Structure formats: C-alpha cells, structure tokens
Amino acid sequence: MELGIHVPIFDIDGGTAAIASELARVGVAAEAAGATWLSFMDHFFQIEPTGLPAEANMLEGYTALGFLAAHTSTIELGLLVTGVTYRHPGLLAKTVTTLDVLSGGRAALGIGAAWFEREHLGLGVPYPPISERFERLEEALRICAQMWDPQNNGPFEGTHYQLAETLCAPQPLHRPTVLIGGSGERKTLRLVARYGDACNLFGSSPAEVEHKLDVLRRHCDDVGRDYETIRKTILANNPRPTPETRDEFVRAMADYAKLGIHSAIVIPTTGAPAGWIDGMAPAVTQLAELG
Numbered sequence: 001m002e003l004g005i006h007v008p009i010f011d012i013d014g015g016t017a018a019i020a021s022e023l024a025r026v027g028v029a030a031e032a033a034g035a036t037w038l039s040f041m042d043h044f045f046q047i048e049p050t051g052l053p054a055e056a057n058m059l060e061g062y063t064a065l066g067f068l069a070a071h072t073s074t075i076e077l078g079l080l081v082t083g084v085t086y087r088h089p090g091l092l093a094k095t096v097t098t099l100d101v102l103s104g105g106r107a108a109l110g111i112g113a114a115w116f117e118r119e120h121l122g123l124g125v126p127y128p129p130i131s132e133r134f135e136r137l138e139e140a141l142r143i144c145a146q147m148w149d150p151q152n153n154g155p156f157e158g159t160h161y162q163l164a165e166t167l168c169a170p171q172p173l174h175r176p177t178v179l180i181g182g183s184g185e186r187k188t189l190r191l192v193a194r195y196g197d198a199c200n201l202f203g204s205s206p207a208e209v210e211h212k213l214d215v216l217r218r219h220c221d222d223v224g225r226d227y228e229t230i231r232k233t234i235l236a237n238n239p240r241p242t243p244e245t246r247d248e249f250v251r252a253m254a255d256y257a258k259l260g261i262h263s264a265i266v267i268p269t270t271g272a273p274a275g276w277i278d279g280m281a282p283a284v285t286q287l288a289e290l291g
Contacts, residue, residue: 001253001256001257001261001262001263001264001287001288001290001291002035002036002037002262002263002264002284002287002288003033003034003035003036003037003263003264003265003266003280003283003284003287004035004036004037004038004039004233004263004264004265004266005026005030005033005035005037005038005039005265005266005267005268005277006037006038006039006040006041006080006235006265006266006267007023007026007038007039007040007267007268007273008040008041008047008050008267008269009046009050009052009056009057009268009269009270009271009273010056010057010058010059011052011056011057011271012057012271012272012273013271013272014271016057019057019059020067022272022273022274023064023067023068023071024067024068024071025274026038026068026273026274026277027068027071027072027075028071028072028274029274029275029277029278029281030072030075030277031072031073031074031075032278032281033277033278033280033281033284034281034284034285035075035277035284036075036076036263037075037076037078037108037233037263037265038068038072038075038076038077039077039078039079039080039108039110039265040059040061040064040065040079040080041058041061041079041080042061042079042080042081042082042083042086042110043058043061043083043116043119044058044060044086044119044122044123045058045116045118045119045122046058047116050269051269054118054119061079061082062079062095062096062099065077065078065079065099065107066098066099066102069099069102069103069106070102072103072106073104074106075106076106076107076108076177077099077103077106077107077108078107078108078109078110078176078177078179079110080110080179080181080200080235080265081110081111081112081179081180081181081182081200082109082110082111082112083112083113083114083115083116084111084112084113084114084133084136084137084140085114085120085125085126085127085128085133085136086114086125088161089139089140089143089144089161090143090147090161090163090166092109092111092140092144093109093143093144093147093148093168094147094168096108096109096144096172096176097147097148097168097170097171097172097176100172100173100174100176101170101172101173104173105172105173105174106174107172107176108176108177108178108179108198109144109176109177109178109179110179110180110181110200111137111140111141111178111179111180111181112137112180112181112182112188113130113133113134113136113137113182113187113188114127114133132160134187134188134191135159135160136160136161137191138191138195139156139158139159139160139161140161141178141180141191141195142156142158142195143156143158143161143163143166144178145178145195146166147166147168148168148171148172148175148176149166150171152166153165153166153167153168154166177197177198177231178195178196178197178198179196179197179198179199179200179231179233180192180195180196180198180199180200181199181200182200183201183202183212185212185215189212189215189216189219190219190222192216192219192230193216193219193220193222193223193225193227193230194219194223194225196230197229197230197231198230198231198232198233199216199230199231199232199233200233200234200235200265201213201232201233201234201235202234202235202237202238203234203235203236203237203238203256203264204238205238206255206256206258206259209234209256209259209261210259213232213259213260216230231262231263232259232260232261232262232263233261233262233263233264233265234256234261234263234264234265235265235267236249236252236253236256236264236265236266237266237267240266240267240269241266241280241283242276242279243276243279243280244279246279246280246282246283246286247286249266249283250283250286250287250290253287253290254290257287257290257291264287266280266283268280
C-alpha cells in the first residue's frame, strides 16, 4: 500500500505571505517521505468538514498544482476532486494537459459531480440539480477522453456540451490518470467502471469499503471492464491519523490492504503541513510492507 498526501488547509503559520514557501516545503517533504500522490481540493470557499469556516483561506487548485509542479519531480499531482461545474470540460482538459506537460507527465484528473452549493451561489457559478450534474460529469469524462486522443480532433455533441473541435496540442506526455471521487452506488461507481482509471472512497470502515468495492465489481461486470485495472484509493480519516498515532494508523490500514486498496491518502490539518508530513514519513515503509 502507498501513501498519498492531501492538503486542504491554507491557514499557514506565518500568515498569507508564508503560504508559498510552506507549500514548496510540502512538495519536498512529500517526495522525501516516499509519498506517491499530492493533492489539493477544488474549492473556492473553505468547507466545513475541515473544521474551518468558509471564510478561511482557500487557493485555486490548478494554479496551486502548477506551483507544486516546479517544486517536485516525481510525485503525481491532482485535485481531489475537481467539481464538474467549475470549468468547461474542454478548458479543463487543456488545463490538466498543461499541468502534465509542465510537470513532466505527472498530472491526474480527479473529478466528481460537485456539491458545495454555497460557493456556487456566492461566485455566480451555475448549480444545476444533481441529476444534471451527473449528466455533465459523464459528458466531461467523454470530452476529456476525446481531447486526449491525438487521432480524434473532431466535434463533440452532447446534451450539455457542444465542441466544434477537440483539438489539444500539445498532447499530455502521459495520459492523465482519471480518478473519479465519490461512493454513490448507482451513478458514481458506474462511471468509475466505465471511464475511471482510479476511484477514491471514504475510509469509513473496512466493511463499508468492502461493500462499495463489491458494487464497483458488479458495475465492471456489467460493462465488461476488468475490475483489477482500476486503482482503488481511500481518504483515511476515520479517525484522521497524526504523526503521534502513526503506528495505530498503519495497523488500521492492514484491513484495507487486504481488500485491494492501493493507496491511503492522509490529510495534514495543521498550519505547518510540511513538518506534519515529515512526522508521517515512517508510515510509507510500514504501509509498503502490507502489500
């Protein structure tokens, strides 16, 4: 099992002027630890699950990843996850492609149906009903696949999106991993089976994750997809680990490793995330021993 790092908090010790230097240290710390994934959220207001108010600091995700690309060299970079409503899919594919080219082929597309109504309304971003958001998500996945097909620059005609050309030059150095976030059994996991290279589930309990993986396996059978080709990841936040509880965290991850979870993604929630990552570094070796 591998370790990923997800950074949702930008209230950094030292204030706003210290954010850039701390994030540069985060990139260095994550790679030195041996983590294989580094992500931010795709939000414009802070979200309540972090324990902070909407007014807390929040950076635009792809700009922040571009900054991290210049301060890292090996780790995969993505958002966990992009809300489909925030960017037109053609522009999203171009944005992720740019990140991939400038990072040397390390970009991932994390994407989901979006949910935070307050920031949509606050910034004037349309917030359609959930059924439409899922329709848009499926079209966005199809558009990105077409944008990343160098043999197909033709039009895309969907219900919600129409593109006269799906030209994307340059192409990504490596086709970005498509990670679909969420655990909805009827829609989200069906989209994972059809379009995803990876999924991200909440690490609520081994029993719950096992159930979600069983659902995913059935969806794969329905569409003729090899279940084993999908990378399974979890947000390990029940309870959220800390450097002080690192050994307990690794023991808890053993049950997830037995289910075939490839990566446990952990969340520093301090104002000094680079130091937090340093404290979690020994977990990388311990997790690798789980298989």
